[in-house]
Amino acid sequence: MKIAIHQNHDVFNHSTSWDNEWISYCIKNKIEYSVVNCFDNDILKILKNFDVLLWHFNNYSLQEMQYARSILYSASEIGLRVFPDFNTSWHFDDKVAETLLLKSIEAPIPKTWTFFTYSSAIEFFKNRCNFPVVVKLKCGSGSNNVKLLNNENQAKLYAKKMFRNGLKSSPSLLFKVKSNIQSSKNWSTLIRRFYRIPDFIETFRNANKFSKEKGYVYIQEFIPNNGYDLKVVVVGEKLSFLAREVRKGDFRASGGGSINYNKEYLTEEIRKISFELSEKLGFQSMGYDFVIDKRDNCPKIVEISYGFSFTAQMELGGHWDKEGIWREESFNAPDEILKNLIEKNIKKGEA
């Protein structure tokens, strides 16, 4: 068994990187591995010597978003087990695609509309829209590209931008730093976050290479909620979560930095939905963002993403299994993903 791990030093090296975790796991468990560069022109030839390819590709890297999935899929065609695979990643960082996929299996999501012409968007805003509504660019994270529209005038302006010049999808450093300062409960947190600023700057520099988003409007009904969203993570038979409070005077939680692990938030229904979706859709790893509708207490998924902060999930201090039993054993997503791939590879060899 030989594992290939993509680690691109030039483009990205986040402090919470999954690649480093995979490398440590291989060293600890005496598994043969090599770091590979998937942008190498001969990558498919190189990969023929391996059984597994791992690449935690990132939504803020233009090159990774352009090429990672093609290379991963081609590697699986030549017989490697890959992470993330096609089912897990084809919709990554594309909320329009995620919505279609989730609608196709009638998953619980907010009412959602996507329009591809200016006139159809305007007709909707004029005749059929109950303001406020949430509009999102299809890409991005940390709430950067998510907005509330309160009335038809704001909606018209937004539609005009989306069908003329477009909107930049790169995250705002100011928004990130402001969110971090506001949500820091003590000096030590603030100082720890301060040391991550170079990471953010590097991220934002890369994200600036993307062209503007335009040519569509993506709208969700606004779900009134109790001021938090949940990031629920499923890898194989294990599930963990964290809750994020919305920013002060805002409706958006993700990227705000105010996290808690109140287990009362994570109902059996939410766990069941998450496990069921991951199984039906064949996800190797998935993070589900839920908000709870205060009108009827129903959980709604606002977006999904195969990548997330695995260290923040580990701070929960345990996980649930598929039978709904809580286990006091932190669950490390990258390790678990690799373990599952190796197990499958062994089974494939035996078959």
Ligand SMILES: Nc1ncnc2c1ncn2[C@@H]1O[C@H](COP(=O)(O)OP(=O)(O)O)[C@@H](O)[C@H]1O
């Ligand atoms: N339809 C919605 N109704 C109410 N709040 C929402 C809705 N969609 C998103 N939010 C809030 O906005 C935040 C960001 O939205 P999300 O779709 O998760 O985008 P991002 O990819 O930036 O995390 C969420 O964490 C949630 O708090």
Ligand SMILES: [Mg+2]
């Ligand atoms: Mg989110």
